[in-house]
Amino acid sequence: MGSLYKDEQDNWITVCLKYLLFVFNFLFWMGGGVVMGVGIWTLVDKGEYLSLLASSTFAVSAYILILAGGLVMVTGFLGCCAVIREQRSCLSTYFSCLLLIFLIELVAGVLAYVYYQSLSEELKQHLSKTMTENYAKPGKESITHSVDRLQQDFKCCGSNNSFDWTHSVYIMSLEAEKRLVPDSCCKTITHQCGKRDHPSNIYKVEGGCITKLEQFLADHLLIIGAVGIGVACLQICGMVFTCCLHRRIKLDPY
Numbered sequence: 001m002g003s004l005y006k007d008e009q010d011n012w013i014t015v016c017l018k019y020l021l022f023v024f025n026f027l028f029w030m031g032g033g034v035v036m037g038v039g040i041w042t043l044v045d046k047g048e049y050l051s052l053l054a055s056s057t058f059a060v061s062a063y064i065l066i067l068a069g070g071l072v073m074v075t076g077f078l079g080c081c082a083v084i085r086e087q088r089s090c091l092s093t094y095f096s097c098l099l100l101i102f103l104i105e106l107v108a109g110v111l112a113y114v115y116y117q118s119l120s121e122e123l124k125q126h127l128s129k130t131m132t133e134n135y136a137k138p139g140k141e142s143i144t145h146s147v148d149r150l151q152q153d154f155k156c157c158g159s160n161n162s163f164d165w166t167h168s169v170y171i172m173s174l175e176a177e178k179r180l181v182p183d184s185c186c187k188t189i190t191h192q193c194g195k196r197d198h199p200s201n202i203y204k205v206e207g208g209c210i211t212k213l214e215q216f217l218a219d220h221l222l223i224i225g226a227v228g229i230g231v232a233c234l235q236i237c238g239m240v241f242t243c244c245l246h247r248r249i250k251l252d253p254y
Helices: 002-044 045-054 057-085 087-134 143-154 162-167 209-251
Strands: none
Touching: 002 045, 002 143, 002 209, 045 087, 045 143, 045 209, 057 087, 057 209, 087 143, 087 162, 087 209, 143 209
């Protein structure tokens, strides 16, 4: 009688673990979609600004997130198959996939953290030089477009302020046609509106672009980190459930 009760109890625990793992895999699959979505959003939303950064760390972190998200969605499906088949080899493979994805996300998290620490210094050193030396130069059309988009989106003018344009290659050239700032500094863009640098016409008192771009990138990195931590917690739960079910299948006679 005691042995029968113990077998029924073991079977009940195994069934509970299977349902928990099913629920986990559904959440895990959704989490993979979120991770992939955040990675794509990071590259698409204001992705043109990546050409203004000195390093590719920010873009690499986003690509790693997209890769991890895709693997998470595939692994979630494989996890359901492993639970249905109740084979220890399938569960072992599933556990290995969870561990691999966890390590990939850990790398992305470390890269994001390291980049966050050096973000301010990189922007101060690189963005100002890029804007004053490469704007409107032949062959630098992507940078010119990115700077114009940056100044309009963030309502800023110059890396620190509008006076940064005074000694820029573009403003000192004949191409500027006596402009004091690029036309993208204007609150309402019209042809040669950059000739007048009054605060009513340009973004003169709203602050420089470095501070605003730094805040934008920092917010993105925080979102990447929060999503990564959330999915990592799900993975840890999944690995625990997988180990428990792995042991139960080993002990069960069927």
